Amino acid sequence: MATQSEAGAISAGTRRTTRMLLNQIFGPLLQILYFVIGSAVILGTIVILLAFLLQGTRSDINLLQGTLIILPQVIVDSLVRGFLYAMIALGYTMVYGVLEFINFAHGEIFMVGAFVVAGFGLMLNSAGILGDFPGILFVIISVLLGAAVSGILAVSVERVAYRPLRNSPKLVLLISTIGMSLVLQDLVRIIATSTPLGFNARVLTPDLGSAIRLATLPNPGGNDINVIIDARSMIFILASIVMLIFLNYLVNVTRVGKAMRAVAQDRPTASLMGINVNNIIALTFLVGGALGGAAGVLFGIRVQAINPYVGFLPGLKAFTAAVLGGIGNITGAMVGGIVLGFLEAFVASYLSLFTAGAFAGANYADIAAFSILIIILIFKPEGLLGEATVQKV
Amino acid sequence: MATSESKTPFATGSNPSNPFLQGPALYALVTAYLVVVPILAIGNMMSNPRPSLIADILFLGLLGSFLVLHKAPVSMTYKGVAAAILLGAVLPFFGTFNQFYMDVMIQIAMFCVLATGLNVVVGFAGLLDLGYIAFYAVGAYTWAIVSTGQANNFISGGHFPLGPEWFFVFLPITLVVGAIFGVLLGLPVLRLKGDYLAIVTLGFGEVIRVLLTNLDRPINITNGAQGIKDIGQPPLFLNPIFNAFGLDLNRAQTVQLHFYVLVAVILLTMLLVVYRLSVSRIGRAWTAIREDETAAIAMGIPLVRMKLLAFVTGASFAGAMGMVFAAKQTFVNPPTFDLIRSINILAMVILGGMGSIPGVLLGAALVTLLNLQILPRITAELEARTNLPSTLDPAQYQRLIFGLMLVLMTIFRPQGLLPEERRKEELHGVVPPDPADIPTKPDDDSAPSSSSPTGSGGSGA
Incomplete structure (x- = not known):
């Protein structure tokens, strides 16, 4: 949250110019765009170079051609993963910014969002109106619904399990969040298995449109390459961008946003300035939870098959993303999510191609993510955009 | 208090x-x-x-x-x-x-070892390790690979499977292997603060599990998701003694008794080691690190070395116990070592009392009993009396029960059931020592926080 601190310099009475407003809302998105382009260019160059070097090691296929053919698809996949992690990472980073602890239950808040859309789809289906339901309306309603449920859930969890422990040692609080994560997993499992949803819930959606062809690249060796993006991925990316804009508006422009930043900077002083700290903390959980829930809805719509444990791994990786970007820094969380998404998608797609199938890339993508976490924590613990902190004694 | x-x-x-x-x-x-x-x-x-x-x-x-x-x-x-x-x-x-009760006792002792090991890391040194089961997995797979033909896939010569007499050679080896993995994980991450450490160890646990699942290609080391079966058991070295006493035991009873003795010996050894460590200079260094890292450094405590030592102590015993586990089950597969097991062990430590050796033994016994005996018994009694749907079977509520246990313990009794004296003072130091405050409801946080200098100021309450 520190990069936007210049906004705090403006006194409450000053009118912002339109330019400043746009800068505050879209500045972070511009930064994301730089990182998207940067990651795509750097990683793309690396894989093409690797393919060039390893050309000829595989007799069955032309490695360079194979690399180029899947590259656009890998970038689309990277974007989807990146925005997924970015949205979940925001929840971690906002809570960390305000309370300085890791909310392990956040992955479960995300999972609840996915179950909300599964339940909503099932309800429409049993009412017999799912097929005729307009796709856009379905997405909007389910995102709002998922955000509301997850946001309220996050606030309740904070109220019940974290607030009584606010002055306890960090270790104790951390254990409470782990416990809460398990409780939520099992509660959702019980609800899912005792309703028609089932443990492995399918997310039923109306027809969301077919794949969109973005471009056609000429291929000298054979058929032209179509760069396509399926509608669900498209929805994911667009909806994420809309929500990130909203978040930037909330945090950087509005009065409560300023209060949130103040609480993150210095809780006791913020409370002396007349900010209701407890309410702001609850609001932080509400916003973080709502973003996580919305991400869960979009994730559910995209993957279409979920279970109560789907939140764990994305949650863990989103935390990695938050650390990568600099924990406590909102723009950092978005950027970290994007970078992590790119790295992971490239490892998942190209590892087995380059090792002739010896290592299944999809499985090693997780390892890549955690290796990044460890490397970042060792060499640059403040993250890509974070500021180094000095511990005062 | x-x-x-x-x-x-x-x-x-x-x-x-x-x-x-x-x-x-x-x-x-x-x-x-x-x-x-x-x-x-x-x-x-x-x-x-x-x-x-x-x-x-x-x-x-x-x-x-x-x-x-x-x-x-x-x-x-x-x-x-x-x-x-x-x-x-x-x-x-x-x-x-009865083999069932014997098995429960063996498992309790095994989890006592694991909980004591995690207690050294979490309770003594205050480092939250959420990937503790990884060391257990490493020990289990080490023995599983060498005591079956699995090792022939990557070590030429066809020396494997090793016979049961190698069990006692590999017991110290798995101890060392556990320790090596402890150092491997510990060295890079121990400079991190508490909550980062938790997530990195959690990631490490997952990495080990993913590796175990996927290392069947390009060389079949772990046999992937199918796991390894027919793992070698220890030699029945106590048979002469049993015969001398004229005990008439069948094969299963003999094997179980051997594991009982083995696990009991490891547990007692470990308790001795950990107790001696805890009252030594090293134990005091751990306590100092737990209470205040900065002050500990100022007092000249070699921070990283001490943290590493805590990590390695816990990891090495987990490695050896993993080997015993593999030999006892004669089958291991990756899902046995998932996060919920680490959390299970953590629940034992929290329930019993972080830092308290008798406490974690009690915690290990209670959690294991709950898992193996109490929940299945409640289920059986409920099923006999009511027609409960199988989805509401209490034995399936493990996560819920352990989750609630963690949350409730941290809120209402963070010092555990059998607390360590120092920990009790530490955890209650922030609450004013006024008896009127003790029955305060935990959701009414305004009273303690307003009187605490680090509190949120209570302005919102």
């Missing part, structure tokens, strides 16, 4: 006014318990060796003897002799009647 202390039913040591709880009366009472309960339990087993509700309760009473012994203010000699008789004769004899 004086009021809450005197309310505790077992805190008899601080209450000398009660005539039943001192002198000969006390010894008579404790001895009576230690004689009557085993006689009842074994008598019940002799008449009907099948598990039943009565047998379960008597079994719990039998295990409760250790708690009675720990809590009763009797002399150390008495405690030692009684515990030795219980461990060396009563429990194994009881176990020969």
Whole structure:
């Protein structure tokens, strides 16, 4: 949250110019765009170079051609993963910014969002109106619904399990969040298995449109390459961008946003300035939870098959993303999510191609993510955009 | 905290006014318990060796003897002799009647080792390790790979599978392997602060599990998701002794008794090591690190080395126990070592009391009993009496129960059931020592926080 601190310099009475407003809302998105382009260019160059070097090691296929053919698809996949992690990472980073602890239950808040859309789809289906339901309306309603449920859930969890422990040692609080994560997993499992949803819930959606062809690249060796993006991925990316804009508006422009930043900077002083700290903390959980829930809805719509444990791994990786970007820094969380998404998608797609199938890339993508976490924590613990902190004694 | 202390039913040591709880009366009472309960339990087993509700309760009473012994203010000699008789004769004899109870006892001892190991890391040094099960997995897979033909896939010469006599060679080896992995993980991450450490160790645990699942290609090392079966068991080295006593045991009973002895020996060794460490200079260094890292550095404590030592102590015993586990189950596969197991062990430590050795033993026993015996028993009794749908089967609520346990313990009794003295003071240091504050509801946080200098100021409440 520190990069936007210049906004705090403006006194409450000053009118912002339109330019400043746009800068505050879209500045972070511009930064994301730089990182998207940067990651795509750097990683793309690396894989093409690797393919060039390893050309000829595989007799069955032309490695360079194979690399180029899947590259656009890998970038689309990277974007989807990146925005997924970015949205979940925001929840971690906002809570960390305000309370300085890791909310392990956040992955479960995300999972609840996915179950909300599964339940909503099932309800429409049993009412017999799912097929005729307009796709856009379905997405909007389910995102709002998922955000509301997850946001309220996050606030309740904070109220019940974290607030009584606010002055306890960090270790104790951390254990409470782990416990809460398990409780939520099992509660959702019980609800899912005792309703028609089932443990492995399918997310039923109306027809969301077919794949969109973005471009056609000429291929000298054979058929032209179509760069396509399926509608669900498209929805994911667009909806994420809309929500990130909203978040930037909330945090950087509005009065409560300023209060949130103040609480993150210095809780006791913020409370002396007349900010209701407890309410702001609850609001932080509400916003973080709502973003996580919305991400869960979009994730559910995209993957279409979920279970109560789907939140764990994305949650863990989103935390990695938050650390990568600099924990406590909102723009950092978005950027970290994007970078992590790119790295992971490239490892998942190209590892087995380059090792002739010896290592299944999809499985090693997780390892890549955690290796990044460890490397970042060792060499640059403040993250890509974070500021180094000095511990005062 | 004086009021809450005197309310505790077992805190008899601080209450000398009660005539039943001192002198000969006390010894008579404790001895009576230690004689009557085993006689009842074994008598019940002799008449009907099948598990039943009565047998379960008597079994719990039998295990409760250790708690009675720990809590009763009797002399150390008495405690030692009684515990030795219980461990060396009563429990194994009881176990020969029924394999299920024997298995529960072995598993309790195994989890006691794991919980004690994690306690060194979490309780003594204050480092939250959520990937503890990874070391256990490493030990288990080490023995699994060398005691089956699996190792022939990457070590040429066809020396494998190794015979059972190699078990005792590999016990120290897995100890070292666990330690090496502890160093490998510890060196890069121990410079991190508490919550980062938690997530990195969690990631490490997942990485190990993913590797175990996927290392069947390009070279088949772990046999992937199918796991490794027909793992070698230790040699039945105690058979001459059993024969000398003229015991008539079948094969399964013999194997179980061997594991019982093995696990008990490892547990006692570990308890000795950990106890000696905790009262040594190293143990005090760990406490200092836990309480205040910065102050510990200022006092000249080599931070990384001490943290590493805590990590390695925990990891090495977990490695050795993993090997025993693999030999006992004769089958390992990656899902055995998932996060929920790490959390399970953490729940044992939290339940019993971080930093308290008797506490984590109690926690390990309670959680294992809950998992293996109490929940299945409740399920069986419920199913016999009501037509409960199988989705509401209490034995499936593990996550919910352990999650709730963690949350409730941290809120209401963060010091654990059998707390360590220093930890108790530490956790209550932030609450004003006013007795009127003690019964305060935990959701009413305005009172404690407003009087604490680090609090949120209470302006919002």
